[in-house]
Amino acid sequence: MTESKEDSLYLIFQLLQNNKKYEGTLHRLEQESGLYFNMKYFEDLVSNGNLDEAENYLLGFINVDDNQISCKTIFEIRKLKYMEALDRQDIGKAREILLKDLKVFESSDNDLLKQITYLFSFENFRDCELASHCGDTKSMRRGFLDLAKQLIEANPKFHDKLKLPTLKDDRLRKLLEPSLVLKNTFLVLTPSIPKRFL
Known part of the structure; x- marks a missing residue:
């Protein structure tokens, strides 16, 4: 597994650990990835x-x-x-x-x-x-x-x-910010498209 894929999975582990609702998903991902x-x-x-x-x-x-x-x-x-x-x-x-x-x-x-x-x-x-x-x-x-x-x-x-x-707590959020900014920019530029289609 490449280092960037491992880093991404570690970030997902961190995200799932912070939400008890996804505990089963977390343990399944640990097992299937074999990383932790x-x-x-x-x-x-x-x-x-x-x-x-x-x-x-x-x-x-x-x-x-x-x-x-x-x-x-x-x-x-x-x-x-x-x-x-x-x-x-x-x-x-x-x-x-x-x-x-x-x-x-x-x-x-x-x-x-x-x-x-x-x-x-x-x-x-x-x-x-x-x-x-x-x-x-x-x-x-x-x-x-x-x-x-x-x-x-x-x-x-x-x-x-x-x-x-x-890992820093905000690392996943920082990785996602550019895509959220892009999505919001797209929404501003295309106000005539109903949000249900986005």
């Missing part, structure tokens, strides 16, 4: 249990095959989704996550995947020695977020994407 990873937004999604949205947001910035850190980050969020499904005793969802989302990691760490699959055989997965350290849902989410923050900060894919550049 909003850690606070990601943390809020995870803390509130919106794990599918959190994973989708994350996937706007990294892929499983980028590097080992990206692979580990995606594995950990999917593992959390699996553990939460087990905790809710939603066996169908847990099975779906295991077969669809976690199976792709089989080649990178087959033993770990076997251990996770083993949890499936327990009525309460915390009865398994491997998961006895797991607390309640909130503590599992906090533990994931602590690890995810470390992984994200260490991942070169997030280099320069964790902080927005500082």
Whole structure:
């Protein structure tokens, strides 16, 4: 992406941040542009249990095959989704996550995947020695977020994407002023044209 396009997007980020009404648009633009990873937004999604949205947001910035850190980050969020499904005793969802989302990691760490699959055989997965350290849902989410923050900060894919550049508040307004002046000049010069056609 060219520098001028990036600058324009940063200005749009700033404009959207200043208007809470467009918060969803802001986060969608962050994800689709891949320019700025909003850690606070990601943390809020995870803390509130919106794990599918959190994973989708994350996937706007990294892929499983980028590097080992990206692979580990995606594995950990999917593992959390699996553990939460087990905790809710939603066996169908847990099975779906295991077969669809976690199976792709089989080649990178087959033993770990076997251990996770083993949890499936327990009525309460915390009865398994491997998961006895797991607390309640909130503590599992906090533990994931602590690890995810470390992984994200260490991942070169997030280099320069964790902080927005500082921009002057009036920069977008100054960029738009010439077009507004031109429009107003056009209106003055063409008073006979009804405004609904402009």
